[in-house]
Amino acid sequence: MDILISGASVAGPSLALWLQRYGHHVTVVEKAPALRGGGYAVDFRGRVHMETLGRMGLRDSLEARATHMGDIAIVDAAGTQVAALPSAIFSGDLEVLRGISPTCSTRRRGSTCDIASATRSRRSPRTSAAWT
Numbered sequence: 001m002d003i004l005i006s007g008a009s010v011a012g013p014s015l016a017l018w019l020q021r022y023g024h025h026v027t028v029v030e031k032a033p034a035l036r037g038g039g040y041a042v043d044f045r046g047r048v049h050m051e052t053l054g055r056m057g058l059r060d061s062l063e064a065r066a067t068h069m070g071d072i073a074i075v076d077a078a079g080t081q082v083a084a085l086p087s088a089i090f091s092g093d094l095e096v097l098r099g100i101s102p103t104c105s106t107r108r109r110g111s112t113c114d115i116a117s118a119t120r121s122r123r124s125p126r127t128s129a130a131w132t
């Protein structure tokens with residue numbers, strides 16, 4: 001089946017990866033002029049998240065790009081630390097910048113997912129994950 005997914009951030013390419021494994025031909029369109037390379041953090045936590053990343057073949061590449069955010073220190077006006085918040089509260093077991101996860105899932109070896117710019121796809125669809 002030919003399937004069109006709108007949005008090449010986290011969810012779009014992730015869904016495309018699974019659908020293509022089941023034999024579908026997937027095109028992901030993105031309205032931004034290029035894949036967004038940074039942005040917010042996305043974190044994964046717990047056994048289900050980590051096992052899912054492993055089954056998607058993304059775990060190693062994402063772990064290599066982890067933010068490794070440290071504990072957050074709360075300081076008073078003099079700069080003396082008065083409290084600390086463990087990084088796991090905010091970044092879970094693995095945290096990457098938002099732009100990294102589609103990069104990994106669309107460029108992983110064997111991927112046949114097409115990524116197209118929604119602003120250009122009518123005239124000249126591009127089939128590369130990096131159309132900039």
Ligand SMILES: Cc1cc2nc3c(=O)[nH]c(=O)nc-3n(C[C@H](O)[C@H](O)[C@H](O)COP(=O)(O)OP(=O)(O)OC[C@H]3O[C@@H](n4cnc5c(N)ncnc54)[C@H](O)[C@@H]3O)c2cc1C
Nearest residue numbers: 006007008009010011012029030031032040041042043118
């Ligand atoms: C300030 C902020 C901080 C955050 N911090 C964290 C955090 O620390 N940890 C965490 O896990 N999550 C965090 N999040 C949440 C996280 O960023 C989102 O859960 C995640 O980005 C959702 O991914 P998504 O693919 O569903 O949507 P999005 O990342 O929003 O991507 C949607 C994509 O679709 C594209 N699009 C939209 N409309 C169209 C259209 N009509 N045609 C084509 N393309 C289209 C957009 O350009 C975009 O690229 C944060 C979010 C924000 C706003």
